[in-house]
Amino acid sequence: MDADRSSESKLNVRQRRVARYLRGWLASATPKTNQAALAKELGWSPAKLNLFLTAKKPTPVAEIIAIATMLHVDEQERDRVVAYARKGEQDEAWWASYSDDAIQGSAADFIETEAEASAVKNLQMNLVPGLLQTADYAGALVRSWLEEPNEAVVEERSKVRQRRQARLTDEKYPLKLHALVHESALEQNIGGLDTMLQQLDHLVTVADLPTVTLQLIPKEVGEYAGFGTSFHLITFDDGGDAAVHLENLTWGIYIEEDAQVAAYTLNFKRVLTHALDPEATVERIKEIRARRARDRKE
Incomplete structure (x- = not known):
């Protein structure tokens, strides 16, 4: 299988x-x-x-x-x-050794595309991007999606995510990530407050990686072009054309026609004009982290 x-x-x-x-x-x-x-x-x-x-x-x-x-x-x-x-x-795909429960449906397609990519631009509305998630944060999400509790599946999916994240620090073939994340994603309660505080600390750490550019879209921006949309814009180092990946509840699709990819590229650039710069982003994350820690004490 x-x-x-x-x-x-x-x-x-x-x-x-x-x-x-x-x-x-x-x-x-x-x-x-x-x-x-x-x-x-x-x-x-x-x-x-x-x-x-x-x-x-x-x-x-x-x-x-x-x-x-x-x-x-x-x-x-x-x-x-x-x-x-x-x-x-x-080549033997590393993800072929994982079960169908760990990598379902179109997930294998996305994982291979990401493995072939040199860079990913991710616009994320409600969640921390997968490549930047902690194990506890990702585990909480996996558990919420499973119809029945299954810690073996949670563990296996965690290993898959860790393997993907390793590209960010791979010296031979690093993956560059430019993530635009709406501030509201950091105010969610995924996994509970302790998990969120750990996740915020992790974002501050990974934002310092040379392969990662992390920028927050502050809540005060209000609406913007494509508000509510999340997508991955994927490019390749061999001169190949970019592709866009969209996720839904049970499947993912690719957009590869030049005109449509160009539209998503333009949208990413337009949203970028509303984002905090990387330094201000880290400061805002620290502020959110401090505020949420105070909420716990109160």
Whole structure:
């Protein structure tokens, strides 16, 4: 089951990106051509080529090379995409060892996308971003979602989150995180007051990491463009296009069309103009922490 999920995740994420490269080659080909003509030159049926261009089927390395040759793609660009596709065939996904209860539904898809990313911009309305959550805070959230208490699942999901968070301090392949968080998220009562105080202390600590830019959207701002929306804007270090991830109660979706990704990128920039700078953010977190600690004494 886990192996099947890993294979499906690689198709969903890595092959989707490979397909976008292939479509980009076709769109920018010189001389101009189209899908039907390319299929004919390759000696393939149009249906076969379409499977690769739409990510309905993984594109073998030999087929990538054949397409690149027919479209006169630069060798360096061709080899870059081939290396990326080949890496997906060779790598064993670390999350494949976890159970379906620990990584449900589209979560594996998101985890692989995040693993491939070089940077994530996260706009978060009601919660502390997952990459910045403490174990107690995350555990409280997991317990609230489970229909029946299951500490084994809580522990396993905690390990998955810790593995993801390790990218923030990975010297070889660090993940850069720019998080915009609404101040109201820090006034929630997730896990109780002690858990929230610990979480606030943790935010002050991680805000000092060179890979993390944390900025609060203060409550006094009021409404702003896209108020109430949370999303992840994901970019890659190989020059690949960005993607947006949205989460719902039972699933997550990706937005990858250039115009729509651009809209989310613009929204992030617009909201950024309302945010406290990183230094003022840390001071505001400390103020919230002190106030909440006083509330406990009173």
